[in-house]
Amino acid sequence: MDTMLTTNNIWMMICTALVFFMHLGFALLEIGLTRKKNAINILFKNIFIITTGLLLYALVGFNLMYPGEFNGILGFAGFGLHAPMTEGALDLTYNSGYTYWTDFLFQGMFAATAATIVSGAVAERMKLLPFMIFTFLYVGFVYPIAGSWKWGGGFLDELGFYDFAGSTLVHSVGGWAAIVAISLLGARIGKFKPDGSLGAIPGHNIPLAMAGVLILWLGWFGFNGGSVLSADPAATSLVLVTTCLAAAAGGVFASLFSTILYKNMDLTMFLNGILGGLVGITAGADVMSPGDAIAVGAIAGIIIVLGVSLIDKIRLDDPVGAVAVHLICGLWGTLAVGIFGSLAGWDQLLAQVTGIVVYALFCLATSFAIIYGLKKTMGIRVTKREEIEGLDMHEHGMEAYEAGLEAYADLSVEK
Template identity: 40%
Template sequence: MSELGLMNSVWTMLAAVLVILMIGGFILLEAGSTRMKNAGHIAAKTILTFGIASLTFWAVGYGMIFGEGNAFVGLSKFFYSGGIDPSSDLAESVFFVFQLAFAGIAITIAFGGFAERAKLASYVWFAILFSVFIYPVVAHWIWGGGWLSGHGKQDFAGSTVVHLTGAMAALAATMILKPRIGKYNQDGSVNEIEGHNQVYTSLAVLLLWVGWFGFNAGSTVSVDGAFFGYVALNTNLAAAAGAVAAMFVTVVVTGKARVSTILNGALAGLVAITASCAFVAPWAAVLIGGVAGVIVHYSMEFFEKRKIDDPIYALSVHGIAGIWGTLSTGFFATPELAAMNGGLPGLFYGGGFTQLGVQLLGVTASGAYAFVVSYIFLYVIHKGLGGMRVSKGEELQGLDLSEHGSYGYPEVFGGQSQNRRKTS
């Protein structure tokens, strides 16, 4: 392998590690955004389901995305065996690990819609089904040479492939599981169920922000020309603009700088720029992130009023912001960057409505597929495999104890445990 190939492989492997470490950010985000009686469960199921996603990706997911096949799905490279091609400018095994990390993030996003009321078995079943029949299909359409790729769909690092796909699965889950106990009153008014640790959620956003440099800049899979630095610049600007814009809108609307809105604004900016980071100018990255920060505030309110109980706001942060970010290249893609990275320039650069139409087609088809197939799978799990939701008593007690036999915070809950060691 050439020196360039070795450097590309090292850079992409580093990026893969950053993306996998984002799993830790999601653990802190979900745990901090929910009640402490479920914290241990959240941590354990996230690690477990990343393990399941890794095995399924190795067995079939990678081949379904990047294998030889048809416009709908790949049909080769199953049970990936590794190997090194001396003529390649990137080790395929490194590329495999990088892509595996993205699959793990997608299922983690989806499980935000399950929080505080789903059985552990439902996570296991859906992790397998999502990782085989949902994520790889959408990824093949856009990244693996599928039909949307043939239309010139622009999604550099996954606003649609990863974030929208995961969010649509989360939406299906929230609809089937129904709201948590105590979330809504009989008159339809909303009770805010506060997360137990804002320090966790803030640290989570920082970890995710840093990990996103692997997510976006790492998607260059190359050090040639140092283009990854440009992508990182756009990524950071969008995140910053999202946080600041969200702070302003929540102060104007509520009179308070709500912590959760500021944090979700930063994440929405990151999600939005994920599709367009390699296609737009820095000023457009600021605008894209800022708009995402405003949108996420109103989206969170919209879904809450319609009794869509989404504890970590996956639908707003990853779904709505993902749609906006994907469409944004249809407005702001520059001719130079579009020519370099695929697709046509955006509407504001004289490209007309062609690329915007392709982007709209992409989010519509991908979102619809992810939602419909997720809903079918989850409905079958709920009706035919013992149900998805824990009992009322188990939900009130907390999933730490009901699903795992011990609390994540045993001292806080009086040391209660169902799996104490016997002593002689």
């Protein structure tokens, strides 16, 4: 067996594990930036997304996204995984050097991310069952159909639209749904005061949020590095360098810009700047120079600060900054392919704009239909009492943390 082909397959499996690890990062980030009374609810949603997402991707998603010969808009290769359970299924010449099974698992890890983005945006006030139904429909059908238009060889691929690892196909697809969801849900109690001022609702564990961001950064080495689809030394090395530099630039410039505007060094803005840089570079990590990557990340960092402010000004409540990070920086990263790097040019920029518009229309329409339908049929917002007391006790009957000493403050203790 060819050593390079085996190496390619091993590299893809390592990257699959790294992308899987990112789901822990998302979970820690979300619970860290929200209140402890909702931690179980957020953890439940995250574990539901990855488990259900994999099953749905095996059943229908993989063959919707990669249907083979199709009309460029919609195709379906049938239910289930079809590689025969013979030596042929392990042929390492499949897809330039890795097996059918490795391909499915790597792509399946991406599929769940779109719903995870929505999970953070709707945290602390969306009912669990409607969210689960949304996840089923969005991950099972919307994401793979959208993905087929580029990564499955569909019409946007033929038009020249470029998205290396998913600034649009993963992050904006999730981001469009997130902005629809928070628009239909409304803000958390206390987020916007009657006089129009902004009410601060701080997260309960910023160290957990920082751990989540660092795990996500590590996982992005698999997210972008695996998207090379081989262990080619030159290509993978460049992608890891551009990914890392964009993340660093995003964090630094978000922190600097935020400090200039608000006169305080906000760690959460620093952390979201790192994520914004990662999302921004994802569309063109393989076609950027190190200098280009720093520029893309730096601009993404500035965009994060402006994006968070914009979401607040239009009175939308996004507890973790998901819309600014994944949607707005995803759009920036997609446009950046036509501005920086080896593909830069007016024709490429036009192709990128076309892709953005197509995905915006499709994702806004489908996510609105799903979430609005759920709102009108079963309701999507928890009651006022449930929101105030916390979703953990009302929807799960348990708490994430043991009661601390403050719970016994009213008890007299003999000395």
